Amino acid sequence: MTALETILQHKTIRKFKSDAIPEDILNSILEAGSRAATTGNMQVYSIIVTREQNIKNQLLPLHFGQKMIVEAPVVLTFCADFNRFIHWCNLRNANPGYDNFLSFMTAAIDALLAAQNCVVAAEHFGLGTVYLGTTTYTANKIIDVLKLPKGVVPITTVVIGYPDETPPLTDRLPMRAVVHYETYNAFDDSTINNLYSEKENSDEYKKFVTDSNVDNLAQVFTQKRYTKADNVAFSKVFLEVLQKQGFMNND
Amino acid sequence: MTALETILQHKTIRKFKSDAIPEDILNSILEAGSRAATTGNMQVYSIIVTREQNIKNQLLPLHFGQKMIVEAPVVLTFCADFNRFIHWCNLRNANPGYDNFLSFMTAAIDALLAAQNCVVAAEHFGLGTVYLGTTTYTANKIIDVLKLPKGVVPITTVVIGYPDETPPLTDRLPMRAVVHYETYNAFDDSTINNLYSEKENSDEYKKFVTDSNVDNLAQVFTQKRYTKADNVAFSKVFLEVLQKQGFMNND
Numbered sequence: 001m002t003a004l005e006t007i008l009q010h011k012t013i014r015k016f017k018s019d020a021i022p023e024d025i026l027n028s029i030l031e032a033g034s035r036a037a038t039t040g041n042m043q044v045y046s047i048i049v050t051r052e053q054n055i056k057n058q059l060l061p062l063h064f065g066q067k068m069i070v071e072a073p074v075v076l077t078f079c080a081d082f083n084r085f086i087h088w089c090n091l092r093n094a095n096p097g098y099d100n101f102l103s104f105m106t107a108a109i110d111a112l113l114a115a116q117n118c119v120v121a122a123e124h125f126g127l128g129t130v131y132l133g134t135t136t137y138t139a140n141k142i143i144d145v146l147k148l149p150k151g152v153v154p155i156t157t158v159v160i161g162y163p164d165e166t167p168p169l170t171d172r173l174p175m176r177a178v179v180h181y182e183t184y185n186a187f188d189d190s191t192i193n194n195l196y197s198e199k200e201n202s203d204e205y206k207k208f209v210t211d212s213n214v215d216n217l218a219q220v221f222t223q224k225r226y227t228k229a230d231n232v233a234f235s236k237v238f239l240e241v242l243q244k245q246g247f248m249n250n251d
Numbered sequence: 252m253t254a255l256e257t258i259l260q261h262k263t264i265r266k267f268k269s270d271a272i273p274e275d276i277l278n279s280i281l282e283a284g285s286r287a288a289t290t291g292n293m294q295v296y297s298i299i300v301t302r303e304q305n306i307k308n309q310l311l312p313l314h315f316g317q318k319m320i321v322e323a324p325v326v327l328t329f330c331a332d333f334n335r336f337i338h339w340c341n342l343r344n345a346n347p348g349y350d351n352f353l354s355f356m357t358a359a360i361d362a363l364l365a366a367q368n369c370v371v372a373a374e375h376f377g378l379g380t381v382y383l384g385t386t387t388y389t390a391n392k393i394i395d396v397l398k399l400p401k402g403v404v405p406i407t408t409v410v411i412g413y414p415d416e417t418p419p420l421t422d423r424l425p426m427r428a429v430v431h432y433e434t435y436n437a438f439d440d441s442t443i444n445n446l447y448s449e450k451e452n453s454d455e456y457k458k459f460v461t462d463s464n465v466d467n468l469a470q471v472f473t474q475k476r477y478t479k480a481d482n483v484a485f486s487k488v489f490l491e492v493l494q495k496q497g498f499m500n501n502d
Contacts, residue, residue, distance in 0.1 A: 001253060001254065002252060002253065002254070002257075002375055003252065003253070003254040003256075003257035003258070003371050003372065003374070003375040004279060004283060004372050004375045004376075005254075006253075006254035007254070007283045007286055007287075007368050007371060007372055008282070008283065008286055010286045010287070010288070012288055027426075028255060030426060030429075030430050031259065031426065032255060032258045032259065033429075034423050034426060034429055035258055035259055035261045035423075036258075036261070036367060037261070037263055037370070037380075037381075037382045039382075039384045040384070040472065040476055040477060041421055041422070041423075042472065042477075043423065043424055043428070043429060045429070046429055046430070046431055046435070047429060047430050047431070048431045048432075048433075048434070048435060049430060049431065049432050049433070050433055051432075051433070052433050055433055055434065083437070084428060084438065084443070084446075085472075087438065087440075087443050088443050088446075088447055088469055089469045089472070089473055091440055091443055091444065091469075092466075092467045092468070092469035092470065093466065093467075093469075093470070094467065094469035094470040094472065094473040094474070095473050095474075095479065096473055096479075097473065097477070097478055097479020097480070097481075097482045097483065098477070098479075098482065100479075100482050100483055100486040101486040101489060101490055102387060102388070102482045102483075102485040102486040102489055103477075103482055103486075105359075105387050105406075105489065106384065106387070106477075108356075108359070109363060109384070109387075109406070109407060112360055112363035112364060112367070113363060113366070113367045113370075113382075115364070116287060116363070116364045116367035116368060117258050117367060117371070119288070119364075120254050120258060120367075120368070120371055121254065121255050121258055123254070124253055124254040124255045125255075129288075130288075131288045131290075131364075133290045133291070133357065133360070136353060136356050136357070136360075137353070145434075146434050146435055147434040147435045148435050149435060149437050152435065155356075155360070156360060170292055171292070172285050172286075172292075172294065173294055175278075175281060175282065175285060177294070177335060178281075178284075178285055178294060178296070178297055178298060179281050179297070179298050179300060180297055180298070180299045180300070181299075181300050181302075182299075182300070182301055182302070182303050182306055183299070183306065183396075183397050183398040184297070184299060184397055184398045184399050184400060184403065186334070186400050187335065187338065189338075189342055192335070192338050192339050192342055193342065195335075195339075196339055215343075215344065216343045216344075216345065217343070218339055218340045218342075218343035218344075218345035219343065219344070219345040221291065221293065221336075221340070221345065222340055222345040222346050222347055222348065223345070223346075225291055226291060226293075226348070226349070226354075226357075227348055228346065228347075228348020228349075228351075229348070230348075231348045231349065231351050231353045231354055232348065232351055232353075232500075232501060232502065234353040235351040235352040235353040235354075235501040236501060238352060238353055238356065239352055239501065249483075250483060250486040250487060250490065251483065
């Protein structure tokens with residue numbers, strides 16, 4: 001299967017078999033991650049591979065009990081990581097200026113490009129994957145469990161294993177919702193209505209609205225799934241994490 | 252070629268032919284981007300496709316004169332974008348709580364996973380790519396050129412075209428520098444020396460040190476390429492961008 005075919009068939013998997021991932025396949029997936037572009041080839045990211053049940057059990061509540069964490073064989077936590085690079089600079093009489101927000105962004109970008117390469121490589125091997133957005137919500141506690149030192153911040157988590165379900169392709173908005181030509185084309189109200197109409201009229205999402213006991217699909221997001229109160233609370237936690245891990249010395 | 256082969260052969264390309272990318276190939280690349288996982292399927296990112304010479308000329312100084320911007324046929328700017336989603340919420344009597352830092356991170360993650368899918372898909376078609384880290388440095392001015400409204404922040408830029416050079420694979424640190432098992436394994440000094448020794452002893456990097464007129468490779472980074480002064484200045488700009496684009500209401 002070509003790279004394009006693998007990418008176009010991507011599905012998020014939430015039910016996994018417990019079968020282990022052979023060591024050579026896991027190593028290929030990690031190597032694929034390491035081939036992603038990185039800023040100035042500094043490689044300012046790290047991948048924490050978790051397979052021990054004991055550590056997965058500690059991660060489980062930090063990912064809000066999403067049981068893929070303990071059911072699938074491998075959990076990869078992708079981290080922005082300037083610790084190694086700063087350590088090297090310090091050993092070479094080089095003054096590292098990487099304790100600021102821009103450096104955090106640089107390192108987060110490295111981590112995320114590596115993560116997506118690992119996902120595509122995993123799917124190449126017939127494995128299934130799911131990203132856990134909860135990583136940024138509870139980064140402070142993940143830091144404790146994974147013993148992440150200063151300069152290291154968890155950005156996203158990918159659970160990998162052999163799929164035990166075959167979901168359909170996820171729906172997407174029409175491409176014109178996402179792609180703008182030359183400059184940004186701000187949408188008027190009727191275009192927004194049009195872009196979201198297929199999604200809003202699908203049976204799957206209508207059931208979602210009914211089950212959530214709200215008026216419409218947008219309210220499922222704002223009142224149930226990604227509320228202002230949660231986002232504000234998680235923002236505070238994450239900004240504190242950046243401070244504590246040494247990325248907010250911006251003067 | 253399989254996805255794994257495509258990924259393992261990735262090389263950053265900096266010299267491009269001026270040949271246009273056929274419309275169907277560009278569309279496939281963009282569709283590949285749209286198949287990447289996104290948080291809650293909110294698709295809170297956008298891709299700005301720039302092909303007009305006039306706009307590329309405006310982007311050129313913002314990417315520090317890296318001439319791939321004007322030489323290659325296509326420039327893709329990947330943006331964190333909650334504008335569309337917030338607009339939709341507002342039309343549905345749903346109260347969007349997405350003007351905070353956590354939401355920025357969510358949207359930036361969406362943008363970067365899509366970017367890496369586009370890069371892999373482009374390479375599947377025999378195209379070459381280069382990421383421009385300058386995007387975060389001058390985000391304030393890129394916002395003006397690309398007319399990005401509130402809720403939209405440029406995160407990275409990918410230049411795509413047919414390669415006019417065949418560079419070798421980029422060197423990487425040994426995998427044990429990047430991958431940690433179970434928990435983070437902080438390195439001692441001698442391990443850091445060991446991890447960086449191959450790089451420091453390569454002829455390519457030795458020339459880099461001599462040409463930069465510094466003592467060692469780490470100083471090339473700290474004194475020439477990614478200095479503290481630059482990082483601090485860019486951090487201020489980027490944090491101001493987050494404020495201005497409406498992502499710093501964290502109370």
